[in-house]
Amino acid sequence: MSRTARIRLFWGAAAVIAALYTMACLRLPHFGTAVHPYGDRAVAATLRQRTANTISSINFDQRAFDTLGEESILFGAVLGATALLRRTSHDHNTRPRPVRVLPSTRLFGALLLPVALLTGIYIVAHGQLSPGGGFQGGVVLATALHLAYVAADYRALQRIRPRELLDQADAVAAGAFTVLGLAGLVAGVAYLQNVLPLGTFNTLSSGGLVPVINAAVGIEVASGVIVVLAYFLDQTLFATGPAGGAFRKKAER
Numbered sequence: 217m218s219r220t221a222r223i224r225l226f227w228g229a230a231a232v233i234a235a236l237y238t239m240a241c242l243r244l245p246h247f248g249t250a251v252h253p254y255g256d257r258a259v260a261a262t263l264r265q266r267t268a269n270t271i272s273s274i275n276f277d278q279r280a281f282d283t284l285g286e287e288s289i290l291f292g293a294v295l296g297a298t299a300l301l302r303r304t305s306h307d308h309n310t311r312p313r314p315v316r317v318l319p320s321t322r323l324f325g326a327l328l329l330p331v332a333l334l335t336g337i338y339i340v341a342h343g344q345l346s347p348g349g350g351f352q353g354g355v356v357l358a359t360a361l362h363l364a365y366v367a368a369d370y371r372a373l374q375r376i377r378p379r380e381l382l383d384q385a386d387a388v389a390a391g392a393f394t395v396l397g398l399a400g401l402v403a404g405v406a407y408l409q410n411v412l413p414l415g416t417f418n419t420l421s422s423g424g425l426v427p428v429i430n431a432a433v434g435i436e437v438a439s440g441v442i443v444v445l446a447y448f449l450d451q452t453l454f455a456t457g458p459a460g461g462a463f464r465k466k467a468e469r
Contacts, residue, residue, distance in 0.1 A: 266414040267423040268345045275349065276429040280408040284393055287433055291390040294440040298383075301447035317368065325367020332360030340434035344423040350430045354437025361442060370453055379446050382439040389436035396429055 217225075245251060258274055267273035275283045336357035343349030365373040400409035412424035420427065 263417075265410055265424065265426070266417040267426050268418045269343065269347065269349070271347070272344045272349050272426055272430060273423070276344075276426045276433075277410050277423070280397070280425075280429060283429075283433070284397070284408065287390060287393055287436060290437065290440055291386065294386060294444055297444045297447060301451055303450075322367050325363045329360060329363040329367070332363060333357060336360055336438070340431060341420065341427075343430040343434070344426045345418060345420070350433030350435075351437055354434045354439075355441060357434070357438040358441035358445070362445065365449070370449060373449075377442060377446065379443060382442050382446075386436055386439035386443060389432045389439065392432040393429060393436070396425065396432065399425070 245253070258278060259270055261278055262268075262270045262273040265273055265277055267277065336353045336359075338353075339348035339356055340350055340353030343353065361377060362373065364376055397408035400407050400411050403409075403411040405411060408425075410424040410426065412428070414424045415422040
């Protein structure tokens with residue numbers, strides 16, 4: 217396709233999208249109005265499904281199929297980064313330069329690491345009850361684990377970070393979200409429809425399918441972020457060769 221044809225195709229598609237977007241915006245409620253149809257229906261559905269946190273109800277129940285797509289994007293990003301940063305025959309390991317860590321930093325990291333891990337677990341486990349959930353809690357868990365690197369060194373992080381196991385956990389958790397949707401089809405309703413017992417409102421067992429999907433997302437996000445950071449750190453600290461050497465020299469400055 218020539219450059220002129222590509223430009224014409226772009227402007228044609230842009231014009232269609234702009235027209236549809238403008239039509240959609242014209243039908244939106246005015247700012248400051250007292251009528252919020254989507255919000256009222258979302259809250260009503262949340263209470264009906266016994267999920268105290270409306271955001272989690274929307275993400276993992278009312279529009280769970282959309283969230284499955286978002287999680288698949290994250291899984292694809294992790295898979296792509298893993299493929300691009302994999303070791304090649306031109307790379308070999310070198311010992312990184314030792315870094316002196318202040319005693320106060322070492323103490324602060326050692327004390328904060330278990331607290332941060334517990335906080336991440338709490339956010340994931342209570343996602344259907346309070347602000348947070350699998351995406352937020354997964355990032356907290358991944359960040360918490362890397363306090364070992366900040367407070368000590370990369371070898372300490374390697375000892376508490378089973379990368380191969382996390383690779384598998386990332387794939388299993390991503391697949392679990394897809395498989396959980398089959399429960400609705402088995403029950404004779406829509407894919408990812410909430411068919412599990414809803415439990416008692418405002419308890420850990422409430423929400424039916426919401427806490428189960430939320431837990432799968434938390435595991436997938438935490439594992440995926442840790443795996444991606446592991447490959448980036450390996451490239452920065454250890455890999456030498458055509459590309460790795462540049463990363464390592466930049467890290468040593």
